Amino acid sequence: MAYLTDKLGHITGFNTLFTSANPSNHSSHIPGSVVRKKPRADLSSLYLGLPLIAAFLVLWEIAPRLGWLNAIFFPPFSEVLVALRDLAVAGTLGTHILASLQRAAAGFALAVVVAIPLGFLMGRYSRFEKCADLLVQTLRNTSQFALLPVFILLLGIGEASKIAITFYASVFFLLINTITGVKAVDPLLVKAARSMGTSDLDMFRKVILPASIPSIVAGARLGVKSSVVAVIGAEMLAAKSGLGYLIQNSQLMMQTADMYAGILTLTLMGLAINYLLVWFEKRATSWKSQSNTGF
Amino acid sequence: MERIVVSDVRKTFQLKPGQYVTEEGRETSELTVLNGVDLNIRKGEFITLVGPSGSGKSVLLDIIGGLTQASGGVVHLDGEKISKPDPNTSYVFQQYALFPWRSALSNVEYGLEVRGVPKRERTERARRFLSLFGLRDFEDRFPGQLSGGMQQRVAIARALASNPEVLLMDEPFAALDAQTREILQSELLKIWAEIDTTVIFVTHSIDEAIYLADRVVVMTARPGTVKEIIDIDLPRPRDGDIRSSIEFNAHRQRVWEALRDEVNKAQKDWALSPAFNS
Numbered sequence: 394m395a396y397l398t399d400k401l402g403h404i405t406g407f408n409t410l411f412t413s414a415n416p417s418n419h420s421s422h423i424p425g426s427v428v429r430k431k432p433r434a435d436l437s438s439l440y441l442g443l444p445l446i447a448a449f450l451v452l453w454e455i456a457p458r459l460g461w462l463n464a465i466f467f468p469p470f471s472e473v474l475v476a477l478r479d480l481a482v483a484g485t486l487g488t489h490i491l492a493s494l495q496r497a498a499a500g501f502a503l504a505v506v507v508a509i510p511l512g513f514l515m516g517r518y519s520r521f522e523k524c525a526d527l528l529v530q531t532l533r534n535t536s537q538f539a540l541l542p543v544f545i546l547l548l549g550i551g552e553a554s555k556i557a558i559t560f561y562a563s564v565f566f567l568l569i570n571t572i573t574g575v576k577a578v579d580p581l582l583v584k585a586a587r588s589m590g591t592s593d594l595d596m597f598r599k600v601i602l603p604a605s606i607p608s609i610v611a612g613a614r615l616g617v618k619s620s621v622v623a624v625i626g627a628e629m630l631a632a633k634s635g636l637g638y639l640i641q642n643s644q645l646m647m648q649t650a651d652m653y654a655g656i657l658t659l660t661l662m663g664l665a666i667n668y669l670l671v672w673f674e675k676r677a678t679s680w681k682s683q684s685n686t687g688f
Numbered sequence: 689m690e691r692i693v694v695s696d697v698r699k700t701f702q703l704k705p706g707q708y709v710t711e712e713g714r715e716t717s718e719l720t721v722l723n724g725v726d727l728n729i730r731k732g733e734f735i736t737l738v739g740p741s742g743s744g745k746s747v748l749l750d751i752i753g754g755l756t757q758a759s760g761g762v763v764h765l766d767g768e769k770i771s772k773p774d775p776n777t778s779y780v781f782q783q784y785a786l787f788p789w790r791s792a793l794s795n796v797e798y799g800l801e802v803r804g805v806p807k808r809e810r811t812e813r814a815r816r817f818l819s820l821f822g823l824r825d826f827e828d829r830f831p832g833q834l835s836g837g838m839q840q841r842v843a844i845a846r847a848l849a850s851n852p853e854v855l856l857m858d859e860p861f862a863a864l865d866a867q868t869r870e871i872l873q874s875e876l877l878k879i880w881a882e883i884d885t886t887v888i889f890v891t892h893s894i895d896e897a898i899y900l901a902d903r904v905v906v907m908t909a910r911p912g913t914v915k916e917i918i919d920i921d922l923p924r925p926r927d928g929d930i931r932s933s934i935e936f937n938a939h940r941q942r943v944w945e946a947l948r949d950e951v952n953k954a955q956k957d958w959a960l961s962p963a964f965n966s
Contacts, residue, residue, distance in 0.1 A: 585785035588753055588773050589799040589850070599802070603789045680789045680830045 468650045476650035492634040497620040500559025512571025533565040562623035563616030570612025574605025607678045614670045692729040698760035723911035736897035737890045739907025740954030745890045778847035782859040784839040786831040793827035799850045817845035837868035857889040898939045906946040909954035916946040
């Protein structure tokens with residue numbers, strides 16, 4: 394799964410190295426003395442990457458000051474930081490962040506509730522998948538932004554239309570990955586479970602769900618990111634709060650320092666969310682990454 | 689006392705559209721894998737099934753395990769017709785089939801869990817069976833952290849934890865290296881001697897078949913039937929040295945005699961029906 398790895402995953406040193414025993418020295422294990430080393434984060438790509446970030450920020454600081462860029466459109470980095478501090482102190486930044494996150498979270502949660510059961514059915518029953526697939530593919534390839542006017546017409550300008558667009562932005566990632574995960578469940582495990590008298594309900598709960606978790610979680614990561622992107626876009630187009638609104642409105646008011654403060658907040662929020670998701674993915678699939686043997 | 693009675697069991701598979709095999713000179717889209725198998729298995733007996741590839745050994749095991757329906761004939765377990773997996777039957781697969789997201793302990797608990805055995809009792813029983821295979825210190829490990837031999841021990845512990853009356857084993861040691869295989873064979877015999885379980889064990893290895901069995905059932909090439917049943921009257925308990933005895937060698941000769949023609953036939957069959965390979 395190519396999308397399991399992520400640019401940030403490398404930069405931030407989340408690629409942990411497991412140095413515990415490999416299969417060839419199993420025989421040398423003394424029972425009871427199994428040493429399990431803690432995953433160690435590889436930080437070299439972090440400190441190797443920092444100089445370039447620093448250079449970028451220095452350039453941002455001096456370019457407007459030296460007149461290379463128009464300081465009205467492109468204020469120095471330090472002024473952006475001051476604006477960021479002022480927005481944070483005034484409490485407006487917190488309000489906007491909360492507004493955006495709430496919308497993204499509501500839409501994403503709704504997508505989870507819809508996509509996972511639907512994905513189970515489509516992955517497990519090929520007849521049902523054949524019936525639903527064409528519609529899913531059609532909807533999936535319709536841009537959520539193109540549908541924003543539709544959502545606004547149907548649901549009004551308030552929260553509901555934003556939640557709808559974040560739902561739409563994440564539901565297909567979750568759905569497709571749930572289907573993929575369910576289809577990829579090793580039939581031998583299903584056979585083994587059946588031989589032990591597993592009921593249909595237990596088959597879903599105890600075999601198919603855990604077996605497809607890695608794929609579902611990978612889909613969830615893409616879905617969360619897509620939700621955040623969608624909510625910012627929607628807020629830029631039609632909203633009275635949220636980070637997207639802050640950025641767009643600051644630009645209209647020519648408060649460019651505030652605009653960059655909003656953009657910077659968005660970047661930091663994106664980084665934080667990705668950290669969290671990578672961490673969550675590692676936890677949810679720990680049995681996979683701790684594997685010593687090659688399979 | 690007869691525990692399992694297999695009567696005239698047949699199994700045919702429908703080939704994919706466009707695929708044909710030649711059977712008795714005519715083309716057909718149905719592949720006959722088992723063609724009238726009769727077999728009586730006594731309570732507590734250790735049966736090994738040998739036969740060339742494609743002779744339907746695994747399919748027969750699936751039918752006895754209630755995982756596949758026979759196309760004809762019937763299998764009785766203690767007088768009851770088998771049509772679905774029986775709670776008193778356990779299965780061990782060649783590829784272990786452990787749940788990779790569950791620890792060794794939790795894997796052994798699984799069968800008890802889906803049967804509603806209370807948490808404390810199933811953990812206790814699972815621990816006991818892991819200890820039996822010397823895996824007590826590995827109970828928290830995930831299958832991916834265990835060697836092949838250890839994984840198969842966990843799988844056998846899982847199968848035995850539900851106190852089965854019948855244990856079906858489909859080439860359980862075929863994926864292991866030769867040394868591990870021999871160790872597991874004698875561990876299995878030791879544990880089997882203490883429980884009252886009937887074992888049906890599919891293998892490709894003549895030595896393994898003889899070493900383990902009370903009776904070796906030799907299957908014909910496809911379509912599979914029972915060609916010969918050979919009593920193995922070697923004394924128990926058996927240790928590894930028995931393999932070099934004169935009696936063992938005589939059995940080896942006899943099983944190979946029964947098997948040789950079938951293996952030759954099977955090789956021709958496989959060359960002629962590419963449909964079966966895909």
